[in-house]
Amino acid sequence: MTDQAIAGLNGMQLGDKKLIVQRASVGAKNATQNAAMQAAINIQVPGLNLSGQSEGPATDVLCLMNMVTPDELQDEEEYEEIVEDVRQECSKYGVVRSIEIPRPIDGVDVPGCGKIFVEFSNILESQKAQNALAGRKFNNRIVVTSFIDPDKYHRREF
Numbered sequence: 001m002t003d004q005a006i007a008g009l010n011g012m013q014l015g016d017k018k019l020i021v022q023r024a025s026v027g028a029k030n031a032t033q034n035a036a037m038q039a040a041i042n043i044q045v046p047g048l049n050l051s052g053q054s055e056g057p058a059t060d061v062l063c064l065m066n067m068v069t070p071d072e073l074q075d076e077e078e079y080e081e082i083v084e085d086v087r088q089e090c091s092k093y094g095v096v097r098s099i100e101i102p103r104p105i106d107g108v109d110v111p112g113c114g115k116i117f118v119e120f121s122n123i124l125e126s127q128k129a130q131n132a133l134a135g136r137k138f139n140n141r142i143v144v145t146s147f148i149d150p151d152k153y154h155r156r157e158f
Contacts, residue, residue: 007135008066008142060097061153062090062126064116064133065144070104072139073113079103082116090118093132094125102158112158119153 010021064086073079083099090096097119102112120126126147134145152158 004135004142004144008144057147058123058127058130059147059150060120060123060126061148061150062118062120062129062133063146063148064118065114065146066141067116067138067143068101068114070113073101073103086116086118089133090120090129093120093129095121097121100153100156100158102156111156115158117148117153117158119150 006021011018012021067086068082072082079101083101086099086101087096090099099119100112100117102110102115104110104113118126118129120129130145130147133143136143148158
């Protein structure tokens with residue numbers, strides 16, 4: 001997970017600066033202290049909520065994050081193109097039952113907006129897709145993945 005976070009955050013544009021993220025160099029004399037500090041670090045990325053999603057077991061519903069922005073989902077043609085790209089790529093790893101990409105609505109906080117949810121026919125296919133897609137680049141962004149509860153997915157509790 002650490003390497004995934006590093007890959008996703010390194011090079012990210014923050015205002016007029018570029019974020020540089022790398023593993024800490026642990027010196028021999030401070031190894032214990034540095035290791036304890038490294039374990040206590042908690043990275044928070046605005047808009048990226050992984051709590052409760054990555055902790056659970058694998059399911060047949062995969063959540064793809066950091067792939068699209070709400071602005072990209074506004075345009076109908078661009079939205080359809082994204083859906084088709086995701087369907088085509090995910091179909092390489094199994095049968096895609098459904099895809100949900102919540103779109104922004106003016107004045108409404110849409111749950112899951114900016115995330116892509118892909119339902120596969122079984123857990124093994126979902127895991128294959130996660131292994132292949134996590135850490136890959138899409139639209140110059142590093143893809144972050146997690147599994148979500150299928151019941152929540154079907155109730156659209158994103």
